[in-house]
Every structure is written in structure tokens, then in C-alpha cells.
Amino acid sequence: MHETELNDLSDDADYAASLQQGSASMTRSDSSRRSSSSEPDGAEVVYLKDNVTIHPTQYASERISGRLKLIKQGASLFITWIPYKGQSSNAKLSERDKNLYTIRAVPFTEIRSIRRHTPTLGWQYIIVVLSSGLAFPPLYFYNGGVREFLATIKQHIFLVRSAEDANVFVVNDFQDPLQRTLSSLELPRAVPVANGRSSSLSASESPTDKNQVRADGVAVDGSLSSIQNNGRQRQKMHDPARDLSIHVLEKFSLVTRFARETTSQLFRENHSEGFGGNERRNHSQSSHDYHQNAASIDVEKVPDEVPVAPDPLEKSPCSNRGEEAATNVGTFELIDSKEIDKLTVWGKPRQPPLGPEEWATFLDSEGRVTDEKALRKRIFYGGVENNLRKEVWTFLLGYHAHDSTYAEREYLVLIKKSEYETIKNQWQSITQDQAKRFTKFRERRGLIEKDVVRTDRSLSFYEGDDNPNVNLLRDILLTYSFYNFDLGYCQGMSDLLSPILFIMKDESESFWCFVSLMERLGPNFNRDQNGMHSQLFALSKLVELLDVPLHNYFKQNDCLNYFFCFRWILIQFKREFEYERTLRLWEVLWTHHLSEHLHLYVCVAILKRYRRKIMGEQMDFDTLLKFINELSGQIDLDAILKDAEALCICAGEHGAASIPPGTPPSLPLDTGLLYAQQDDEVL
Amino acid sequence: MPSRRRTLLKVIILGDSGVGKTSLMNQYVNRKFSNQYKATIGADFLTKEVQFEDRLFTLQIWDTAGQERFQSLGVAFYRGADCCVLVYDVNVMKSFENLNNWREEFLIQASPSDPENFPFVVLGNKVDVDGGNSRVVSEKKARAWCASKGNIPYFETSAKEGINVEDAFQCIAKDALKSGDDEEIYLPDTIDVASSSQQRSTGCEC
Numbered sequence: 026m027h028e029t030e031l032n033d034l035s036d037d038a039d040y041a042a043s044l045q046q047g048s049a050s051m052t053r054s055d056s057s058r059r060s061s062s063s064e065p066d067g068a069e070v071v072y073l074k075d076n077v078t079i080h081p082t083q084y085a086s087e088r089i090s091g092r093l094k095l096i097k098q099g100a101s102l103f104i105t106w107i108p109y110k111g112q113s114s115n116a117k118l119s120e121r122d123k124n125l126y127t128i129r130a131v132p133f134t135e136i137r138s139i140r141r142h143t144p145t146l147g148w149q150y151i152i153v154v155l156s157s158g159l160a161f162p163p164l165y166f167y168n169g170g171v172r173e174f175l176a177t178i179k180q181h182i183f184l185v186r187s188a189e190d191a192n193v194f195v196v197n198d199f200q201d202p203l204q205r206t207l208s209s210l211e212l213p214r215a216v217p218v219a220n221g222r223s224s225s226l227s228a229s230e231s232p233t234d235k236n237q238v239r240a241d242g243v244a245v246d247g248s249l250s251s252i253q254n255n256g257r258q259r260q261k262m263h264d265p266a267r268d269l270s271i272h273v274l275e276k277f278s279l280v281t282r283f284a285r286e287t288t289s290q291l292f293r294e295n296h297s298e299g300f301g302g303n304e305r306r307n308h309s310q311s312s313h314d315y316h317q318n319a320a321s322i323d324v325e326k327v328p329d330e331v332p333v334a335p336d337p338l339e340k341s342p343c344s345n346r347g348e349e350a351a352t353n354v355g356t357f358e359l360i361d362s363k364e365i366d367k368l369t370v371w372g373k374p375r376q377p378p379l380g381p382e383e384w385a386t387f388l389d390s391e392g393r394v395t396d397e398k399a400l401r402k403r404i405f406y407g408g409v410e411n412n413l414r415k416e417v418w419t420f421l422l423g424y425h426a427h428d429s430t431y432a433e434r435e436y437l438v439l440i441k442k443s444e445y446e447t448i449k450n451q452w453q454s455i456t457q458d459q460a461k462r463f464t465k466f467r468e469r470r471g472l473i474e475k476d477v478v479r480t481d482r483s484l485s486f487y488e489g490d491d492n493p494n495v496n497l498l499r500d501i502l503l504t505y506s507f508y509n510f511d512l513g514y515c516q517g518m519s520d521l522l523s524p525i526l527f528i529m530k531d532e533s534e535s536f537w538c539f540v541s542l543m544e545r546l547g548p549n550f551n552r553d554q555n556g557m558h559s560q561l562f563a564l565s566k567l568v569e570l571l572d573v574p575l576h577n578y579f580k581q582n583d584c585l586n587y588f589f590c591f592r593w594i595l596i597q598f599k600r601e602f603e604y605e606r607t608l609r610l611w612e613v614l615w616t617h618h619l620s621e622h623l624h625l626y627v628c629v630a631i632l633k634r635y636r637r638k639i640m641g642e643q644m645d646f647d648t649l650l651k652f653i654n655e656l657s658g659q660i661d662l663d664a665i666l667k668d669a670e671a672l673c674i675c676a677g678e679h680g681a682a683s684i685p686p687g688t689p690p691s692l693p694l695d696t697g698l699l700y701a702q703q704d705d706e707v708l
Numbered sequence: 709m710p711s712r713r714r715t716l717l718k719v720i721i722l723g724d725s726g727v728g729k730t731s732l733m734n735q736y737v738n739r740k741f742s743n744q745y746k747a748t749i750g751a752d753f754l755t756k757e758v759q760f761e762d763r764l765f766t767l768q769i770w771d772t773a774g775q776e777r778f779q780s781l782g783v784a785f786y787r788g789a790d791c792c793v794l795v796y797d798v799n800v801m802k803s804f805e806n807l808n809n810w811r812e813e814f815l816i817q818a819s820p821s822d823p824e825n826f827p828f829v830v831l832g833n834k835v836d837v838d839g840g841n842s843r844v845v846s847e848k849k850a851r852a853w854c855a856s857k858g859n860i861p862y863f864e865t866s867a868k869e870g871i872n873v874e875d876a877f878q879c880i881a882k883d884a885l886k887s888g889d890d891e892e893i894y895l896p897d898t899i900d901v902a903s904s905s906q907q908r909s910t911g912c913e914c
Contacts, residue, residue: 137783156783189779189813468802472775475726476747483744516725516747516775554780588784591750600749646784647753647768654752 068098072177076167077106079126080686080694089123093164095177096130102181103130104153106164125682128153128161133182138195140553141171152555159565159585160558162685190553333640334574336633373670375663376407378609384413392431394420400427405618408609414528421615422541424534438534445533449504473502473514480519484604486527497526501536508540515550518543520596524608545690549595559688560594561587564625566683571629571672578640582649589650590628597624606662613666614690619673621691622684626676630668631660717758717884718768718788720818722810723795724803725774728833731867732795733771736877741868748773751785758881767881776806779813786818791827791884793876796845798832798864804845807853827883828860831876836866 072095080088091108108123131153140152142163149171150163166174175194178184187193387400394400400420409417419425425434452466460467477498481487487494498519506514522539529535548556564587569576579585592600597614599607614624632639635656644652673680687694721729730745737754753770770785772778786792792814796803811828820826832850835843847864854860861883863876 471800472725479744479746515777516773517749519747520749550777552777554777586784588750588781591781595749600746650751651753654750 068096068103071095071097071102071181072174074166074168074170074174078165078167079162080165081126081162081682089126090167091123091127093166093174095174095181097181102133102178104128104133104136105130126162131155133178133196136196138187138193139175139178139184140190140193140555141175142192143171152558154558160555160562162559162562163687193553331641331643333637336572336574336636373406373667375666376403378408378410379403379413379417380410381413384417392434393429394427397427401616401618405613405616408612411528411605411608414608414612415530418525418528418612418615419534419538421612422538423544424538424541441537442533445504445536448508449500451507452503469506469514470503472516473499473506473519476516476519477502481523481527481604484527487523494526497532497535498522501526501532501539504536505539505543508536509543509547512543512547512550517550517596520599521546524599524604524611527604528608545692546597548687548689548693556689557591557595559685560622560625561590563622563684563688564590564594564628567625567629567672567676567680568632570676570679570683572633572636575632575636575640582643582645584646584649589646589653590632592654593628593631594624598627601657601660602662603658610662610666619670620681622688623669623673624690625684626669626673626680627665629672630665631656633668633672634660634665715763716766716768717790717881718770719791719793719880719884720770720772720786720789720814721793721795722772722814723774724797724800724806727774727795727797727800727803728867729774729795730771732793732831732833732865732873732876733769735867735870735873737769739870741870750778751781760882760885765881765885767877767884776809779817782813782817786814789814789818789820790887791829791880792818793829793831793880794860795831795833796850797834798845798850799834799837799842801844804832804850804853811857824858827887828857829876829880829883830854830860830862832862832864833867835864835871836869 072093074093076090077093078088078090089108091106094105094107096103096105106126106128108127110123135155136153137156138154140154141149142151143149148165148167149169150165151171151174152160152163154160175184178194178196182196184194184196187195383403387394387396387403389395397420404417404421419434420427425437429437452470455463455466477495480495480498482495487498501522502514502518505518506512521542522535525538525542526532526535529538546556549560550556565576565579565585568579579587597607598610601607602610610627614627617623620626635652638644639649639652642648676683721733723729725747730748731741733754734740734742734745737756748771751770751772753768756767756769758765758767770789772782772785792811794807794810796807798804807830815823815826818826830850830853832845832847837843850864851862854862861879863872863879865872865876867873
């Protein structure tokens, strides 16, 4: 399979095609071709594998196949994955979708680790995690070859198996001080390659060129944002080694283009309804500001507040009625500011919660939910009255089927109760003496006992010494850890169980509702954290789609890993709202109306609410994390839900395509059952 | 006239779940103890101004989730640390045995420039529990381990009673300062001050 190509990638038909795809709006593709043709150094393809595929959605028809390569140039190794052109029969799968996921020459200096999954049944796949904490979607090897892939990498760079997890291979992890020194010496050599100055692989030029394109790409709001331009000044002074791979940035810029097109489409479709926020006067004003601020940043005197680019999706007053604003996005008609106030831009008004009388109308005489979709939609817009939650949540969580009758549910409850008791008995029958020789059990029980006594104890339901409900939390979690022994117990689970027990009151029913919830959120707690990584990755994509200036700000400030949103996502905002508000949010999220991933749009909505503060005060990662942690208890849920709904609609299918397949709370992927694959030891 | 410029010292607290990381941090910064702290999800930090010989420093103390499953997050939080505090519960043997894992994981993820000499401080917490009767890790054993790892300073603390917490963090701050001393990136203007006068002269047991 080893084959040598002396040519650079511009001769690769797939690559050239994908470049052409972007050339209409990106000047960079031209310059890259120029630079590559004048590039004397050859690049060698050291690994090539066809039919390596990503699964952007759960549908088999929307999978994207491509060619994976490892390319060696000088001392640097690059990974590329280029989707095939025009192979798909699916109309929804446009070339743009393919470009979104294209991996163009990412150097291994930017890669932190590679996780391999080699299930006994189904396809092998790998997940590439970048140093920034971002991860690419899983790459499925339809023709096998993960072992060869890793072995090839090992021939060229330093790759070690993680001591923690035999399936994780860590790149550039030099524990030996000598190796570490060597590695750091190599950096200056590797970076210019990554920057494209001497690389035929690179599609970008010097940082200046790159920024030119970025400025181009950011023009969703029709103005060159000051932040963007500040960034341009700062980036020049940046240690290039700290920058994200430019190739990754290039990938992002394609998404930027989506954002632009999506937004322009929205503008076209909705400008009569108020989606026309371009202000030409602001443009010159902010450009002026930027020159001043950029100058001050150069001497490291960062002003307390910097002007913040307007939110592309925000309502903004416009003055010149009827005037057309020519922007990079397209041409829009500007709308009178007086009109704008009358128009509804954001989500529909919230409704009162679903009450008993209305609930009865959703049920037939035998207790079946006649119109599940309508019910979900109704709850999406208003939630459920507290005294109905015990009944309604069992449907939302999937414990009871919507088409089940009263009698069937009653029967199921009985069956499940005895099933629960059986599992519970498994650990209850472990004697003290036996436990002495059962370290794993003792540790697990210890961890659970430590956590239940610090879960929602200020709530009267759980407060006080020897509270029986705290014991119930412990019993259910311990039983769950036997029900799903592989997943076991992980911190955060007690936060997810607490509201369920609070509503259900019944031990067995709480357990089974929790089981249903964990079918979707279980991957949040996986040992490899892949569920969290895929959600944080999707979140970064969504912010890029829905707020380019904010995305650029995060990029410039090393915040792209979105770890500051970790708590939000892991326990579904449980620590961010008062208890009652959390219950409301959860039932809305569980409806899966509009999207299974509304929680990610909630993240975007909150970030957008505070975007001005975040960028204006120039928060760095630490400050941002602190700021986000301290937002706890201060977020207006109804307003955020309206925003999230609107953002979800705005993002449309591009939003859906930004979310890797199987991302929680989607049900785990059906990994296919093509053939069995032995888990060969590689390294 | 000594510089009044504030300098940031970054400290990471690591250790098993429930050993008292959040409590130690809050006892030191706010002089408060609560039985109601929730399990830390993700990470958080508190800051405290400390003064050494006319110079002000901001001690930024990072509190992280204790379950080993969350360690992959460390890469984002450990970077740029000046000192790492390893905490165990003197009443839980496993939490002591895990110190080595925490130390190694930290060195891998933070990849400090000089791992051999990176400053750690070990705290054996909860010495107040049951009047010391439920203790399973002896001070001698803990000190022996610290000695074997390059003479790591060791303190026995109680976050609940406030025992030794102030002293421990004094030592932590000094070690962090000393670490910053070696790395010009973090203390560009102030390197000279610490070198001679900030030797571990006051109370650091090392």
C-alpha cells in the first residue's frame, strides 16, 4: 500500500476539486496553487487508504467516503482526508457538506492523540484529537487498515501508547527529557511548514494572507469587525507554535462560508420579517476604532473595553430606509428601525406549562398518546405542570411507549419493579466479608456514597441527617452501576438522578427513567470522554456557524476547546439554574422537538447573550471559565430557550450537519455488522 | 522602591474524589468550611492576593474534578502551572496510593519545562476525623514517599478545622514563586527579587 508520489497535492484530483470548490470566495486557493507550484520540495505519500468514511448523520445515505493519506515532507508528517467528488447519490449531500469535514494537511505537531476503535463487530474507526482539545469526527475504515495506519505513523514520528488506555496513541508525548528537547528544537522547523511558507501541502500563505481571507470570511455582518482586526495585529506577534493549525483554520473558513450563505439565505427569505441587520455607518466607525485599538494592543496596553463586532444575527437598528447594503454576504435591503421593533426575530413566546385538562386531550380512552409529535411540541413551548411530571416524564424519557395503554403501563411497572429488585439484590447480597476481596465494588460504593451526600442537600427533599431519599439515590446509583457495569458510576450521575427521584418518588421507576436517560447521556461519562468531546466539537462548529466574530475571538484566545462549557453539557445545566428551572429545561430538551441537540443551541444562546461582555472585556480562557462558572443562577431560562429555538432554526441543516453522528443525546450509532475484526496489537 | 506590579502564580490542586480539594481551597481563600460543597464538575479556581517582601502576587488556585475519568481535561487546565498540590485523605489508603498517578498524569499533561524540579506539595487532609482514630496512612509513610520523590514538602491538614492550611499554602505560594523564577515567561521583570531571599527559609518542611 506504500506508494510514492513526488507531486504535491495540487495534482491530486480530489484535492484540486475541493480547492476549486472554495476558489470563488477564497483568494487563498489561488495563492496556494501558486505557492505549491513554485515549491521545490517534494512530498511523499507514505500511507493511502480508500473508503475511509465519516458518518455525518445517522443515515447511511449521508455518509461521506474519502481517501485518507499520510504525507511526509521534510521532517513533518501530515494527515489529510479528502472526500470523493460526486460519488454520492444523495442530493442533500452537497459538495459543501463534504468540504466541511475535509481534513487538509494537518501536521502531526497539531495532533495530541489518536484513539482507535476496533470493535469485534463492525467497522474500525479512529478519532483524531488535536492539541487544542478539538477532535475530528470518527473516520471509519471500511477496508480496515487502522493497524497499518498507526504503524506507518510510528515509523515517522514519536507515537506512544497511552499508559491509561491501550487504545489511545499519544503523539509527541515526550517523557524522556532528551526527546522533549529534541522535539522543541524541531518546532521552528515544523511551524513554517504548517504556515505554508515552504510547504506544497499548505493551502495558505503567510499569516497576512491568512488574515486577509479571514477578514473576507467574517463579513457576515457586512463590516470588518474590530475584533477581527485587532486579532490581525495580535496574531502577527503570536508565537506561531501556539496558533492552531492553519489548515484547521482553513477548514473553519469553509464553515464560515456556510454561515455566510446560510445567513444570506435567511436575510433573503426573512428580511421582510426583520432579519436585516446591516449597518453601514457602524462599519466606518468600527474600522476607525480598530486602528486605535490595534495600536494600543501592539504595545500590550489592552484597553478595558474594545468595540465588539455586532452580532450577525442580532436585531440592529438601521437608518436608511430602502437603501441597499452591499456586503460580502450579498445585497440586502436595509430596514427602518421603527419597523424592526415590531417584528419577531427570535423564538416564539413561551406558553404556560401543560396542565391536566390539556393533557387529557392528548390521551385516548385507553390512555394512549394519540399525537406524540404534537405533545412534544406543546411541551417544548411550555413544559409541564409539576404535578403532571411524574406521568409525562415517563413518556419523554422513553420509559413508557406513547402507544401503550393504562393497563400495559401498569403491567410494565410491575415487571420492571421485580427486574429492578433482581439487579439490586446482586449487590445487596455481597457480604461484608466478600466486599473485603472486592476492591472494585468497595471503590464504586465509596465514590457513590461520597457524592450522594453532597447532591442537592439544601433541597428539603434531600436535606438533613439520615435522609431516606439520599439513601435511595445511593441504592439506585449502585444498582445502575451493576445494570451497566462497564460504565459504572461517574461523577455527575447523581446530579442527573436527583431531579428524577424528586419527581418520580418511586425507587424502581426512578431507576428505569434514569436508565432511559443514560441511554442517551451515558457517553458523557465514558472513560475516553468521547461523548463530551463530540459535543464540544459540535458546539465549536455551531458557534462558528452562528457567530463568526465570537468564534474568531475564541480562536485567537485559545478557547476553541470549549472546556468552559464542560459543566453545562455534562450535567445538562443542572448547576446553572434553580432546581425548578432545571426541571423545566430538561423536559423541554427531552422533547427533541426541532433537534435532539437543543442543549448545544442553548450553549450558543447563552454565549451570544454575553458575547459583548466576553469580547469587550477581552476575556482569556481563565477569565472566561470563571465568568461562565459564575453565571450559575443568573441565566434567564425562558429568554435563552427562545434564543436557542431561533438559533436552531437559523442553523437549519447546516447546524445538524455540524454535529457528528452519535453525538449525545442521540442514541449511540448502529455501528453496522459487516465483518468481525480482530483487535490486533499494533505497537 | 520595590515593584507593586501583581504577578500571577498558578496552582493546581489534584487528588482523588472527596479528599477535600474544594474545602482546602475555600478554607485558605475564604476561611470558611461547609459540609455542603458539591462534587466539582469540570474545573474552577479562586484567587487570593499574597504578599512577599513588599511584592504582591495573585495566587490562582485551581480546583479540579477528582474522578480519574476526567483527567483528559487536564491538558486545558494544567498548562502554565507554577506549582501542583497533591491531596490525599489520611483515612483512605487508596487516595494515598493514587498520589503517584496524579503526579505522573500532571507531568504528562502540563509538560513543564523541567519536570525533575517542578514543585509539588503534598497535603494529608482530614486529620481531624474521629480524633485521628480512623487514620490509615501514617505520617511516616507519607513523608517517606515525599522524600522518595525529590523531597516534596509535606503538610498534615484539616480543611474543616483550618489546621495547617495557611502554612501549607504559604509554602505552596513560595514554591510557585520559585518555579516562576526559573521560567522567565511568567515573571519577566521580577526574576531577581525571588532568587536569593525566597529560599525555603520559613516553615517549608523540605
